[in-house]
Amino acid sequence: MSTATFSGPKKSFLSGLPVISHLNKSVGLQRGMLITGLVLTGFFLLCTILAPFIAPYGYSQLSDQSGSFPAQQAPSSKHLLGTTVGGYDVLSRVLWGSQTAVTVIVVAVAMSIFLGVALGLLSGYYGGWLDRVLVVIADAIYAFPSLLLAIVMSIVISHGQSSFWGGILACAFSITVVFVPQYFRVIRAETIRLKAEPFVESAMVLGASSMRIIGRHIFKNATRTLPLMFTLNASESILTLAGLGFLGFGIEPSSAAEWGFDLNKAMADASSGIWWTGVFPGIAIVLTVLGLTLVGESINDLNDPRLRGRKRAGGKPSRSAAAVGQGGNTGAGTGSAAGNGTREAGNA
Amino acid sequence: MTSLIEVPDVEPVAVAPKRKSGQGGGLGRYIVVRFFLIIPTIFILVTLVFFLMRVIGDPITAAQGGRLPPDVLAQRIHDAGYDRPIFVQYFEYLGQVVTGNFGTTITDRRPVVEMLSTFGAATLELSINALIVALAVGIPLGLLAAQRRDRATDAFLRFFAILCYATPVFFSGLLLKLTFSVWLGWLPVAGRTSTRTELAMSSLAAPSGIYWLDALRSGNFAAFGDVVSHAVLPAIALGFLTAGVFLRLVRTNVIGTLGKDYVEAGRSRGVSEFRLVTKHAYKPALIPIITVMGLQIALLLGGAVLTETTFEWKGLGYQLVQYLNARDFVAVQGIVMLLAVIVAITNFIVDVVAALIDPRVRY
Numbered sequence: 027m028s029t030a031t032f033s034g035p036k037k038s039f040l041s042g043l044p045v046i047s048h049l050n051k052s053v054g055l056q057r058g059m060l061i062t063g064l065v066l067t068g069f070f071l072l073c074t075i076l077a078p079f080i081a082p083y084g085y086s087q088l089s090d091q092s093g094s095f096p097a098q099q100a101p102s103s104k105h106l107l108g109t110t111v112g113g114y115d116v117l118s119r120v121l122w123g124s125q126t127a128v129t130v131i132v133v134a135v136a137m138s139i140f141l142g143v144a145l146g147l148l149s150g151y152y153g154g155w156l157d158r159v160l161v162v163i164a165d166a167i168y169a170f171p172s173l174l175l176a177i178v179m180s181i182v183i184s185h186g187q188s189s190f191w192g193g194i195l196a197c198a199f200s201i202t203v204v205f206v207p208q209y210f211r212v213i214r215a216e217t218i219r220l221k222a223e224p225f226v227e228s229a230m231v232l233g234a235s236s237m238r239i240i241g242r243h244i245f246k247n248a249t250r251t252l253p254l255m256f257t258l259n260a261s262e263s264i265l266t267l268a269g270l271g272f273l274g275f276g277i278e279p280s281s282a283a284e285w286g287f288d289l290n291k292a293m294a295d296a297s298s299g300i301w302w303t304g305v306f307p308g309i310a311i312v313l314t315v316l317g318l319t320l321v322g323e324s325i326n327d328l329n330d331p332r333l334r335g336r337k338r339a340g341g342k343p344s345r346s347a348a349a350v351g352q353g354g355n356t357g358a359g360t361g362s363a364a365g366n367g368t369r370e371a372g373n374a
Numbered sequence: 375m376t377s378l379i380e381v382p383d384v385e386p387v388a389v390a391p392k393r394k395s396g397q398g399g400g401l402g403r404y405i406v407v408r409f410f411l412i413i414p415t416i417f418i419l420v421t422l423v424f425f426l427m428r429v430i431g432d433p434i435t436a437a438q439g440g441r442l443p444p445d446v447l448a449q450r451i452h453d454a455g456y457d458r459p460i461f462v463q464y465f466e467y468l469g470q471v472v473t474g475n476f477g478t479t480i481t482d483r484r485p486v487v488e489m490l491s492t493f494g495a496a497t498l499e500l501s502i503n504a505l506i507v508a509l510a511v512g513i514p515l516g517l518l519a520a521q522r523r524d525r526a527t528d529a530f531l532r533f534f535a536i537l538c539y540a541t542p543v544f545f546s547g548l549l550l551k552l553t554f555s556v557w558l559g560w561l562p563v564a565g566r567t568s569t570r571t572e573l574a575m576s577s578l579a580a581p582s583g584i585y586w587l588d589a590l591r592s593g594n595f596a597a598f599g600d601v602v603s604h605a606v607l608p609a610i611a612l613g614f615l616t617a618g619v620f621l622r623l624v625r626t627n628v629i630g631t632l633g634k635d636y637v638e639a640g641r642s643r644g645v646s647e648f649r650l651v652t653k654h655a656y657k658p659a660l661i662p663i664i665t666v667m668g669l670q671i672a673l674l675l676g677g678a679v680l681t682e683t684t685f686e687w688k689g690l691g692y693q694l695v696q697y698l699n700a701r702d703f704v705a706v707q708g709i710v711m712l713l714a715v716i717v718a719i720t721n722f723i724v725d726v727v728a729a730l731i732d733p734r735v736r737y
Contacts, residue, residue: 059533162415170717171673172672172676177679273683273695274699286542289542293548296548311541319536320536
């Protein structure tokens, strides 16, 4: 395992090979789910990139040459999905909303991976009082309803009012605070496990510095669960962003399009039977989260040999299986890593 | 002196039966240790929330700044003691929290404890309703999915579970409202009761705040019907969010136990498939389900904030948003604290229940 992962081609890993190798490995239903997820995610990313070109209007555009847009107009040829109570074009806002979502996901997940991985490595490697303090704090945050934490954070960071980047950063920071403990836990557990491995010991014997051991030997091996966590957290961060927006702690409509905010405004419309202002942003959220979750779930199942394939398995729930894997019994984990390694080596 | 000599003799005797009955003493110790682990959790959250809230400034400027002349504002800040060093305030706050005093809200000048108990009842009612829906939907469907593993039913149900998770409460709430309230006109759009019922129940002595209970006690069946009809949509919206989690949980665990030898033995003895799933495989699968169910309380409470806002259900979550918008941070702090304590205590109870069921959990 270690040779494959060590000499294993890092570049091909980065260029998205995990997903491709999973696709090759999958069969039947699992394959269907993975492909559905990939298609939905691809569509979502496509919308993000193409939003400036395919959106008929700007996200905060209220009028064009023929005059200002009517408010709450039903879907028509001019406004394919109708207009909102504020006179925005629903289709345009849905499309632009994907851009906001992607920006927030990328910023939030990047920050939480960076912080969580760094803290997890240090805490797991050095142990001691730093480890204890961090674990207690992480556990306390982890147990807390994430949306509440995000609300409190967004109030603290942005004081409620927000520009585009201000709002995005506030949302991203709030989501980061929620996610850091998750990465921290996983990476810390992996680090503690790897610290006892012979290859770390031999590096110590050779006189490698702690930084080098952490950076080269442990980091590379501890982070193989990250693609999975990334997809799962991406979907969760979309939900958190939408929740924040829905409660009115998100981004102002004039600075960016945000699905949750639009749903908030649409709530009042629903009572009078105006459905198009809420249904379309809602569908956008559902499809995006669905796509990302399907990808994440499939990767999770395929990584676990007991859930992969179709033979009867004496499997435990994936959660506890993952916990066991981190805890020290590495049977399942090593198996899947070896699978990944050989697959990567084979592809390279 | 004699007693001192006797001690070493008694000691091994006392220990031996302890080891023998073993688990009882171990469980007691486990519960005590686990209970004291709640304290640092709550302490950290109290500290975190306190300092986060103070980063923004003092609560009075936040709530009323700009609306009061500067000298009145300064006087109020001074009266409330917010101009003292932050650590003095922090320790004073800790002292107050320990004695159960969470202060008075700034905007409507109510004791926070009273506010919490009023709105807490509504949130409790919503959570219980949602939990009932979640269990009633999640467990049978999970059993079905496990039994039809890898067939079309299973595929559909797994997809349904992910869909439950992927749909934000406020969107499912919106769809439910549109369908059942606006188009079909069967159920009310929002709120906990109609005004008439509220009046009927207001005459009740010592109301519990849990409306269906109060309506039953008042003996007014029209009122009860009204309360129930208001409760249906929020309960479904929030319940389906958790139902997806339960479905998957039951499915994975039952699949796990279905592969066990004793199930195979049961099958060879001619026990029906239905009975195998519902009796033999289901019960051992319950242990992890109970554990994770407790962890869902955080998800449920977070979802409750959104559900209450969606349906104007006047509980803690709805009120939290109102207070946040009014910048009343004393009230916000109180609500956040209460929710944190609830989560910490639930996790404690879950751990104890898990230890009761499965002796291996105890350390």
